Amino acid sequence: MRQLNFRQVHLDFHTGQGIGEIAKDFDPKAFVRTLKAAHVNGINLFAKCHHGHLYYDTKRAERHPGLAPGFDLLGQQLEACKQAGIAAPIYLSVLNDEYAAKTHPDWVARTV
Numbered sequence: 718m719r720q721l722n723f724r725q726v727h728l729d730f731h732t733g734q735g736i737g738e739i740a741k742d743f744d745p746k747a748f749v750r751t752l753k754a755a756h757v758n759g760i761n762l763f764a765k766c767h768h769g770h771l772y773y774d775t776k777r778a779e780r781h782p783g784l785a786p787g788f789d790l791l792g793q794q795l796e797a798c799k800q801a802g803i804a805a806p807i808y809l810s811v812l813n814d815e816y817a818a819k820t821h822p823d824w825v826a827r828t829v
Contacts, residue, residue, distance in 0.1 A: 723758060723759070724755070724756050724757050724758055724759070725757075725758075725759035725760070725761070725804070726755075726757050726759070726760050726761070727760075727761045727808070728760055728761055728762055728763065728808075730762075730763040730766060730772070731763075731766040731767050731768055731810075732766060732768065732770065732781060732783070733768050734768065734770065734781070734782050734783070736783050737782075737783045738783055738785075739772070739781050739783035739784045739790065740784065740788070740790045741785065743790060743793060745793050745794070745796070745797035746797070748794065748797055749797045749798065749800070749801040749803070752798075752801070752803055753801065753803075757803065758802070758803055758804060759803065759804040759805070759806070760798065760803060760804070760805055761805075761806055761807070761808045762791055762794045762795060762798070762805050762806070762807055762808065763791070763807075763808045764791050764807045764808060764809050765779070765808075765809045765810055765814075766810055767810040767812075767813035767814065767815065768814075768815045768816060769810075769814040769815050769816025769817050769818075770782075770816065772784065772790045772791045773789050773790065773791040773792055774787055774788065774789035774792065779816050791807070795807075
C-alpha cells in the first residue's frame, strides 16, 4: 500500500457556550502522538468557531467561557505541532458568528 505524502485534516471544533471544561485534560504530547499515528502532517486549528468563541488566552469577552482562566488551547496546540513539524494553519469563522449576532443583532443580515 502506498504511503500518503500529505494528509491535512480539519479539526472541527465548533463548541457551544454551554460546554464546560474545554480541553481540561488537554495533553500536547498525546495530541501530537495521535496526529503522528494517523500520519497527519497538517491540521487546521481553531482560533474562532462559528459560535463566535475564541480558544486562546485573551481578555476579549468572546473567549470561550468553558476554558480555564489563563489557559491558551490554541497556543498549546500550535506549539506542539511546531515542535513535531506538523503544519498548523489557523481557522477563523468569519461568516457565522453566534456571539456577534446575540450581542449586536443589528449586524445580522436578514435578507439576501
